[in-house]
Amino acid sequence: MSVILMLIASACFATMAAMIKGIGFSLPIPEIIFFRSILPLPFFLGALWLQKKKLVVTAWKTLLLRAIFGFLAITGFYYTLAHIPLAISVFLGKTQPLILAVLAPWVVGEKTSRSVWFAIGTGLAGIVLILDPSLGWTAAAWASIGAATASAIAHLLVRKLNRTDDPVTIVTNFFIVTALLSSLWMGPSFIMPDRAQWLLLGGVALFSTIGQYLMTLAYRMDYAPVVAAASYASIVFSVLYGYFFWNEVPPVSAWAGGFLILAGSFILLRSRI
Structure with a gap:
């Protein structure tokens, strides 16, 4: 059941x-x-409110750091989606898991094995x-690596x-802080979304929330390596979306590089079992 939940969550994240790529530069x-x-x-x-839990975290300084790095990760990811194939x-x-493994000894004191x-x-x-x-080390490529690094730090802080x-x-606290940060950054550049943009924005919020919830359930039900392995289904969904909506076909070098990244991630997962 956990694998099915993670597959659905992966489809939600890819959607x-x-x-976000559909919104592109319009907002x-x-x-x-x-x-x-x-x-x-x-x-x-x-x-x-229903679970009668407190509204504000105890470790608010750590939460603030987590929100800042999470905000940087989201910004880099959104920028990347608008500039390179999905x-x-x-x-x-x-x-992100590989970068997390590099940073773990310094952030949370975890040892790194051979x-x-x-x-x-x-x-x-x-x-x-x-x-x-395929990308020639463009700004968008560096933004993607930077986003993965910021995301790794945010996960360690979590x-x-x-x-x-x-x-x-x-x-909840993360959403509140990122809403404040983005509103300050947005300032006078606000553009009122049209009907199509409202639908896309609503879809982004809906699918990301469902994905987060299902992913949390999946990790509670099974071993983390099993669930994490299922999360790589998001690549399949992303390839399909890219092909059908933007006629994007990754070059052979991208497939080979993607395979090595996935292989490294699976080796990492095996080391955690």
């Missing part, structure tokens, strides 16, 4: 990414982040294959937060 990035953060808030606030963007995003370093090296080789022939606070409270 969210496709909708400013901070505005997309703002609506992505504000629209799900009633759901999470209602969950906190499947390649998702391939590069899958470097097999983990081998996995990291395999993933780095995959990045070189994807970026050099591990720290989980020691003191409830996951629903953490997510």
